[in-house]
Amino acid sequence: MQKIKFIALAILSTMITAGYAASTDNKQDIKPLWDYWYTITVDKKIPYAYYNERVEKKNDRLFIQTHVWKLEEDFINEEQLGAFAANNAELTPLFYNFHSKYRQTETNVDGTVSEKNVLTVKVRKGPTEDTAPMKRVLKEKVFFSQFFPVWLGMKLPSLKPSKSIPFEVVLEDNIELEFVPTQGRVRLEAPDEFAKSTKTQKIWIYFRGTEGFWWVDSSGAALKIEMPKTKTVVERSTKEKATKFITTN
Numbered sequence: 259m260q261k262i263k264f265i266a267l268a269i270l271s272t273m274i275t276a277g278y279a280a281s282t283d284n285k286q287d288i289k290p291l292w293d294y295w296y297t298i299t300v301d302k303k304i305p306y307a308y309y310n311e312r313v314e315k316k317n318d319r320l321f322i323q324t325h326v327w328k329l330e331e332d333f334i335n336e337e338q339l340g341a342f343a344a345n346n347a348e349l350t351p352l353f354y355n356f357h358s359k360y361r362q363t364e365t366n367v368d369g370t371v372s373e374k375n376v377l378t379v380k381v382r383k384g385p386t387e388d389t390a391p392m393k394r395v396l397k398e399k400v401f402f403s404q405f406f407p408v409w410l411g412m413k414l415p416s417l418k419p420s421k422s423i424p425f426e427v428v429l430e431d432n433i434e435l436e437f438v439p440t441q442g443r444v445r446l447e448a449p450d451e452f453a454k455s456t457k458t459q460k461i462w463i464y465f466r467g468t469e470g471f472w473w474v475d476s477s478g479a480a481l482k483i484e485m486p487k488t489k490t491v492v493e494r495s496t497k498e499k500a501t502k503f504i505t506t507n
Contacts, residue, residue, distance in 0.1 A: 289314065298492050302491065308327055309327065318346075319343070323341075325338045339355070339431065348398070349408060375396045377396050379393075394428075400426045406425070417445065446460075453473055
């Protein structure tokens with residue numbers, strides 16, 4: 259899994275703000291899917307970050323917003339990402355905004371997908387430093403990585419222990435990768451004691467050379483994530499506990 263975007267800033271870009279406002283004019287059409295808080299521990303014992311993940315369904319669209327607070331070099335840095343996708347089996351990508359703040363440096367990434375499946379991404383670092391727009395033609399079934407739990411929830415009924423299936427996503431915040439879609443695989447695992455006690459399903463995931471395990475509920479939302487290679491553990495928490503998880507000296 260990429261750096262946790264897995265993601266309180268008060269602003270999103272004009273594109274996300276306008277798009278979300280337009281999609282929420284009629285509030286009775288909004289259906290919350292989940293709104294969960296998580297903590298992230300590295301090396302099995304070091305509190306590293308916490309984040310909130312919220313997913314909503316609005317008519318023919320899905321909206322996801324993730325907000326991460328990370329403790330790095332004794333500073334709490336923030337990342338926030340909001341994305342829209344079509345409410346269909348392919349989770350057809352529409353547009354997104356990523357905003358991060360590392361000390362005094364801010365980065366904004368805006369991505370939009372045309373009707374011809376062309377992704378155009380604009381990156382701004384600081385108040386004025388814009389990069390040339392990057393364009394990528396997306397193949398069918400490529401989706402925004404933020405929607406991976408939603409995609410996983412759709413696939414759960416068909417997953418089998420003996421066979422892995424592929425997926426391909428755009429990493430919305432990975433500027434170095436230049437937004438080239440990246441492939442991974444998932445497979446249903448035999449239930450362990452944690453899966454049995456929490457009534458979740460254990461999923462094996464291989465992505466960008468890293469193996470991980472997700473314990474997910476029927477919607478695909480994670481209850482726990484373990485990445486043995488990096489000794490990282492993500493656990494669902496409460497807002498009260500999560501917001502007290504990291505502190506500076």
